[in-house]
Structures are given as structure tokens and as C-alpha cells.
Amino acid sequence: MIQAKNLKKVYSTEEVETTALNNVNIEIKEGEFVAIMGPSGCGKSTLLNIMGLLDNPSDGEYHFLGHDVSNRTERERAQLRKGNIGFIFQSFNLIDELTVFENVELPLLYLGMSADERKEKAEAALERMSMMHRRNHFPQQLSGGQQQRVAIARAVVANAKLILADEPTGNLDSDHGNEVMKVLAELNEQGTTIVMVTHSPHDADFAMRVIHLFDGHVVTENMQEGFHV
């Protein structure tokens, strides 16, 4: 599903050049649950952004679903992203002015679906995350765990093949964090590929494979015990 060869990402300002990723090679197969770990500033989020087609690498090749997407325009990346990739963020990134239902419906709106279809899918996704009863609430009225479940509903509503989660439990207490991780594991069991950036070894335990990054390099790749690809 994802092949990255010699990925390099350099951020440059007028005076400083920062290398965020350096010769990163990663392959992720469909149905995998991969955790990316490493200290702050090691390039985890940069890698996730490139995988999520939010950003282009400075150098190297990146293939997504068989397409070479190393150097696509923003519009092309957006097209490929729509419906294929779902995002989950540490700070949930729900839109405060929209209700739970409207937040979940949003990706479908940009896919140009009809209102009926959107309703059906959004409700199904909310049902799946057990958030139907909160459909008319606003994000601020929910607990952190509930907000993250809504965010996950939003990530899966368009049947994304890949879910990218950036520290999904970072803003949650351990109970809610666990709850969210169970949901992600369930999704993975149902066939969704998940790539998750995390600081938490506990969360990483849910993944089949852990990739350790340090200063923009892949240091180790460990298969978790009991998982076989």
C-alpha cells in the first residue's frame, strides 16, 4: 500500500536548513497496524504528513496505492486523499461551530455525495463509534474520549483504506485513551490499514509493527510479539 524509498524532507528558512527526514525507507502493506515512535522532533509527524499526502517529500520516492505521488500538485494529492485516507489528530481537530453529525458528514460533502447518502453513511459511522446519541451535540459539549471517537467516525466515514493517527491518545486520560485504542484495533481487525504516531509504549503494543525514528532516520523496525505478516 505504501512504499517510501530514500525519503528526504528538508525545511529551509532564510538562514537555517533543517533536515526532518533523511533516507527513510518504509513499506506498509494493506491491513497492517504500524506504530511510529521516537523522541520529539525526530520527524514522526513529517513522515505522517507525507504518507497522508499533505506534504511532498524534498527528495526520494513515495508510492501510495501503486501511484507514484512523490511530486504531485496539491490538487492531485487532494484528489487521491479524498476517500482513501482518514486522519486522526492528537487535538481531535473537530470544527467547533459544527455539530457532531455535521463534523462527521464533512468529508462526504467534499466527495460530492447526495444528502441522503451522507446521512446514511455518517449515521452508520457514528453508530459504529457508539456516538449516535450525541449526533446533535457540539464538540465542546463532549468529553475528550467522545471527541476523539467522533474524529475517528469522521476518519472512517468515507471508508478510508488508510487511517493516519497522530498521537490519538495524547490529550486523553488513560481510560479514554484505552477506549480509543480499542476502537482503532477493531477497525484494523475489520481491514483498515492504520499508521499511528505515538509516544506511548502502551499504545504501541496495539500495533503489529513499531518503527523507531531518530533524527530523521529509521533506527529499528520491530515486529511485535504474536503478530505475523
Added chain:
Amino acid sequence: MLKNYFKIAFRNLTKNKTFSFINVSGLTLGFSCFILISLFVLDELSFDRFHKDVDDTYRIVQTITEASGDTRNVATIAPTIGPNAKDQFPEIVNQTRLLQIGRLTVGNDPLKRDYEQIWIAGPDFFEFFDFKFLYGNPSTSLTGPNNLVITESTALKYFGKKDVLGESLYTNRFEATITGVIKDFPPNSHINMETIHTIETWAPLFDEGRWFTSNWTSNSIITYLKTAPDFKKNDLESKITDLVISNYSDEIEYSSSFWLQPLKDIHLQSAGIDGGLNANQGSNLYLYMFAIIGVLVLVIACFNYMNLSTAAASKRTKEVGMRKTLGAGKSQLIMQYLGESIILSLVSLIIAITAVEFLLPYINNISGKALALPFDSIPLLTILLSVVLLSGILSALYPAIFLSKINPSKAFKTDIKLGSSGFSLKKVLVVAQFAISIGMIAATIIIYQQLNYINSKELGFSVDNKLVIDINSGPLRAQFESIKQEFEKLDAVKSVSVSSRVPGEWKVFPIANLETFENDNRSQSIFIGADEDFISTYDIQILEGRNLRNDPADSSSVLISKQAVAELGLTNPVGQRININGTVWNGDLDDGDGYAPTIVGVVDNFHFESLHKSQKPVMIASYRNPIHNIDYYTLNIETNDWQKTIADLQAINYQFDPQNPVEYTFLDNRFEELYRADKMRGQLFLIFSGIVIFIACMGLFALASFTIESRIKEIGIRKVLGASVKDIVVMVCKDFVLLVAFGFVVATPIAWFGIEKWLTDFAYRININLSFFLLAGVIAIAIALITVSYHALKSAWINPVKTLRSE
């Protein structure tokens, strides 16, 4: 500490160049408009207030009730009223009179002569009013025959120097002796004259002066009164009315009353008062309108500044947080913010004052005023400094208080949202700004449409290539046939006509009371005496019958316009006799003026006056008529060399009348002059609506930046979820377009009402419909979209990775 504030203020200004530029230029524009309009308003309000007794001085105005029941106000009254009232009513401390009776040719050098209005003033005139004397004695200068008081510029014009006391000045009626030279009448005086004559000089014309003490009926003389401080205005007014009634002939039904108009109201509140003197007449309506616009522009500019600094404030949370952490108090922070804002206001004010200094000559040129920035005027300086303080404080108070309340621990986070209550205030403000803009754009469009309509409206005759020459002297009138022949000999001259009046509101024209012998219908027609060439020179259509002939046998023939035929209800007008039962001159009925001419032809209707007034019926009589002698030549000219043509005409004029210079006017200019005030208003509206929309756009620019900044994360989320650039731009712009659309809804009824009121001033006018306002709305929305799209596109192009980075 203060130095640190200045440093921070200066660095902030230079760091956010766009914000600073918009802030300073918006405020500068606001201040400039405010200063200019203040000068204008103060000047309008200063009229006649330089007289020390201004509060006790009045002008007598007569209200005449016509037979039809309509009333008219006239500022010229009978000459006996003032002196008799003063003798009989102790509350009148003093009175003086002014009379205008036509013009004189003046000048010792025959080649540099010009025409001057004859103003006759009572001997006490210069003691009554406080006009400044340069040479001569104010209390004696207006006594004795042939004595003359002139202004300093008149002295310079005819003598080349100011001190001309005792010198003699040629006039075509008498040899005048200069007994006084006064400073020119100030531009803010409703009285403005060049030469002031004594009653004695002109007594022979007025029944050896007896007219001044015996006539109780005419409407001729302007009378000013000074009253005792505790007088009762209503009482005095009815006493004057009773005085006039008791001196009136019993045979004439009396239908007038008199009232006192305060001297300080004459300039602004004389609409609907005929006659009298009112140089540079003003209007309360426009004064209020300008005052409102002046304040609005300034307020809009201040609120803009508030919007902009609030938007910028969210970028300064870190600075504020750090200051607080280091121990800055709330009030210190507020003071710092207000200080910055006041400095900015002060800078803007200084630029504005410089700009106004540069603009004033240009503005004086258009407005005919002598506005100046009086830097020594303490009231003005006080106003300006308070405006700076007020606008500085008003502009920065909200962001200052907001920032000072920030919790330092939160201040280091970048995504603090500014309070939402202020946000709705901003929306209200934008709606108001755009309502004003749309109203002003609509007004501008409609004013221009109306002027266009007037310019293209058929007057019923041709104004092009017409030169009108005044007949100012006996020789020009007596020898008109020979002069006409000489004029006609010139190649450039295609035709020449003489007439008693010409179109274009030059002087009062007589209105003839027409009656038929056939029915009871009456018509009040404009009466013109003209020769047979009038019709062809002006290109007026004869619909029925024939033209006039210069033959003496045709002296009681007349042409009447279609409208007169209709009003008189004549079925077969040509060949019929009708009766002229007296004429009305400036509201004064002259019932001796009358004869019974024969209608020889009917002409198509034409407009004799500006299109502010409705078309009146017209009677064109032979120039040999007993009512009104010829007064003008009209020449139809085709030439490429106007200078030569005019020199030729001048030469012919001097051939017949060496004493008096030729006085000519282009008829098309004359008609343009009738709409000059309208045109000026149109231009002013164009300028002000430009400024208002410009400032409103700056506000919108600020609001867009502010709103988008607070929504930048949402935009990022939407982009991650698949929104395209187009989706984002549409989403962002939609809100602003809604605000402008709301402004449209607010503006339309108010502007409609106002413009409708302006248009009622025209007898011939376009009809307003919604499309004008829709056009204004579309223009405003387009401008708003262009303004907002900068931020919208910028935000839509941002990579969401940047805006969504969590920590």
C-alpha cells in the same frame, strides 16, 4: 519605561507594514475629510456673525398670499416700512435699507470699463453693519448726490490703487466722487456689493426721493432692523403688519403679513424667499448632510483602526504574556496600548493637516470659499486634539482591554481567539459601512443619471453656438436695426435676433395674465418681445399659423406656445384676439400693463428656464409691444476663431456706443451654469462615496484577516478532509458577501427616500427603480469580494500541515 513603549510601538509599526499602512492611511483619510468638512461647516455657520449686533439684527420678510391661496415669501418690501416702523415702535433701535436698481458702466479708462450693479443704501448703512472702512468716514460717506463708496478690489480695478478717497470715477450716468473705500465684503457675508450709492444720487429717478417716504406697496427694498434686547418678536411682527395695513389703500385687498428673519439665519435658511440679497446662499440640508458625512467618515476610520488593531492583537499575545510574567500591571498594559494608538492618531493627524493644506486651494477653487486652517484658533486646535485623543482611545480600548486580560499562561499559545462579543460589533460595523457605501454609490449613480438626462433633454430650442449680448445702453437699444445689420455682415454670424428676454434665467421676466374673449380660461405666460428672427435663431418650431413680422403693422401680433393654447382652451387659436390683463414682475402685479394682441401662430413648447422648474406657457410678442422693450441680441455663430469674432463684435459695439463695453455670454455655458450646483454635488458624492467605500474596504480587509486568522485551523481541517481551494474561498467569501448584502437591504430604503427627495427638486427627472440600487449593491459586493479574496486565497493556499501542527 516610556522609551521602551515608544520603541515597541515604533517596531510594531514597522514590523506589520501592511497593518500600519492601512491604519495610518485610513485614519489620515478620516481626519482629512473631518477637517475639511469641519472647516466647511464652521464657515457656513460663521456667516454674518462678525457683526457685533448679529443677535439683535433681523431682516423683514413679507409673506404674500396669492389669489390662488399659495403663499410666497419676499425679502424685498416697500421702502416706507423700515423708517416708519422705527419711528413708531420703540423696540426697534435702528434700521437700514438696501435697493438694487440695475447696472452702470464704470471706469475712467474707456477701454477698461465694466458694468457694476447699482446698490443704493441708506446713509446709516455702514453704522448699522460692521464692515471695515479703509478710507473715509462710515457715518457720512453715504450722503450727498454722486458720492460713491467702493470696495478695495473695485478701487484696484479702476484706479490701480486703494487710497482713492476724493477721486472721481466715470459712470455713464454721472461723475462719481469716492467718499469711502471699504475692505471687500468677507466671503462669509450674505451681503456682497462692489459699489454703494447714496439715495440722493438716484433721487431724480424716484420722484425726487419722495418714493422712499411714500410708497407702501412695492416689493423693492431690503430692510434690516436692530431690536432692543428684550423685545417680543411676535408682537413686533404683528405691529409691522398692522402698520402696513393701516397705510394701505382701501381699494386693494390686503393679503400680506410680515415676519423677522434673524440675520444669522439668512445664509442658510432662505430657501423659498424671493428677492433680497444672499451672496453664496447656503442650504441647511446640505450642511447637515456634510456634517453627518464628516463624522461618519471619521467614525468609520476609527472603527477600522479598532478592527485592525484587534486583528493584530492576537499576534501580540506572546509579548503581552511575557510582559505580564515579568510583572506588568493591567493598567500599564492598557496605557501602553492606548499610547501606541494615540501616537498613531497623532501621526495621522499631522499627515492629514499637511494634506488639507495642499488640498485647500483646490477646494476653495471649486467651492468659491476662502477656507483656511487657522492654526492660531484655539477652538479648532482643541477640537483636533480631542479628536486625536478620542479616536486613539476609542480605537485601542477594546484590544487593549482584551490583551490586558490575557492569562499569561495562555498567552504563549498562538491560537487564542479574541472575544466573540466584539466580533458581532464588527459585523454590525461592516454592515453599516457597506450600507453607507451602497447608499452613496447609488446616490452617485442616480445624480449622474439625472444630470445626463437633463443634458440630453430636448429644451425645444437650440442652445448651441448662441452668443447673447446684453443691451445695456440707450444707443445699443435705439440703433438696434443698424447694429443688427452690422452683426449680420460678419461671416461668422449666421443670424441675429433681438428680444426682451432670452432663455436661461437671466433676469426676472414678466408674466402676462392672459384671458380669452371666448371662455373664462386664464393662463399665466412668460412674456417675450422679439423680432421675426427669434424663431429661426433659436430654431423654435411653428406648429400653426405664421411667424411674426418686423413690419409695424404686425406690432400687435403674438405667437403663443402649445401649452398656452391648451391652458386657454382655444380650439382655433390662429387669428383670435386675446387679452393681456396686466403683468406680474417678480411677484409685483402691474395692472396697467396690458393690451389685446392677435394670435398669428402657435409654436411648440420650449423650456425657458432650467429643468428644475416645470415648463411654463410662453407668449412671444412683437418687439414693438407696449409691455417690454428689447434687452438682448442673440447671435447664431459658426466660427473656428471665437477670439476674432468677439473682437469684431466688440468693434461694432464701440462704433455705436463708445462709452460701454460689450457684454456677452455663451448660451450653452449659461445653461450649464444652471446645473453647476447639481454637478458639484454629483462630484462631491463621487469623491465621498469613493472615500467611504475605500475606508469600508480597509475595514473589510481587516475583518477578513481577523476572521480568517481565527478560522485558519478550521480551514486546515476542511482541507485535510478534502476541501478544494475553491471550496475554501467560497466558504470564506460567502460570509462577507452576506454582510454586504445585509448592508444593501439597510441602505436601499434610506437612500431611496433621500434621493427621491433630491429629485423632487427637478420638474423633469428620471424615475428611480431598484436596478440603480442593485447596481450599487453589485459594485459594492464586487469590491468587497476583491478585498476579501486576498485573504481567502492566501488562507486556502496554506498547507494545512502548518496550521494543524499541534504543539
